[in-house]
Amino acid sequence: EAGVVQSPRYKIIEKKQPVAFWCNPISGHNTLYWYRQNLGQGPELLIRYENEEAVDDSQLPKDRFSAERLKGVDSTLKIQPAELGDSAVYLCASSSGGAQETQYFGPGTRLLVL
Amino acid sequence: GESVGLHLPTLSVQEGDNSIINCAYSNSASDYFIWYKQESGKGPQFIIDIRSNMDKRQGQRVTVLLNKTVKHLSLQIAATQPGDSAVYFCAENNDMRFGAGTRLTVKP
Numbered sequence: 210e211a212g213v214v215q216s217p218r219y220k221i222i223e224k225k226q227p228v229a230f231w232c233n234p235i236s237g238h239n240t241l242y243w244y245r246q247n248l249g250q251g252p253e254l255l256i257r258y259e260n261e262e263a264v265d266d267s268q269l270p271k272d273r274f275s276a277e278r279l280k281g282v283d284s285t286l287k288i289q290p291a292e293l294g295d296s297a298v299y300l301c302a303s304s305s306g307g308a309q310e311t312q313y314f315g316p317g318t319r320l321l322v323l
Numbered sequence: 324g325e326s327v328g329l330h331l332p333t334l335s336v337q338e339g340d341n342s343i344i345n346c347a348y349s350n351s352a353s354d355y356f357i358w359y360k361q362e363s364g365k366g367p368q369f370i371i372d373i374r375s376n377m378d379k380r381q382g383q384r385v386t387v388l389l390n391k392t393v394k395h396l397s398l399q400i401a402a403t404q405p406g407d408s409a410v411y412f413c414a415e416n417n418d419m420r421f422g423a424g425t426r427l428t429v430k431p
């Protein structure tokens with residue numbers, strides 16, 4: 210069974226440019242998470258989806274970050290415009306149902322903003 | 324505020340020794356905890372979990388202990404191998420909070 214797929218794996222952009230990350234969760238997983246992981250730190254939750262509904266986006270910086278999961282499967286996370294401090298690894302995870310189930314993580318997208 | 328944290332940022336052990344990685348949490352409402360292993364360039368990988376109605380859970384070479392009285396959990400790795408070298412995170416799944424992680428280095 211394929212795991213969580215993310216693309217691109219690496220992205221280098223100049224500040225003020227837009228950037229988008231894509232995630233394909235494990236088949237059948239209703240819950241999808243986006244995390245940001247800064248160097249030397251643990252992942253920080255940005256947003257959690259149950260199917261196509263964002264049930265927790267309290268930590269998402271809404272002035273520049275947006276996310277969507279239109280059909281309840283794939284998801285995209287966008288930053289516009291990117292700032293230097295957005296350089297981090299963006300991780301996507303999925304689980305079969307709810308917050309009490311094991312999350313399976315993708316390899317992440319490493320973003321560098323110059 | 325509530326937090327999940329780890330006592331030590333680094334741990335170095337000799338191959339074959341047992342490793343113990345500790346984690347403290349402060350949210351008394353937390354009832355589900357997970358340990359993850361993260362190797363360089365990869366996403367966190369599930370190791371073992373424990374629910375608050377348990378004190379101990381064992382897996383293959385790993386054991387998680389939960390002490391709700393002092394809000395502490397630990398990950399024990401038996402007969403540590405070089406492949407165990409990684410950063411280990413504890414997480415509680417109510418607020419989706421991760422600790423900063425402990426880097427385990429196994430010396431051959």
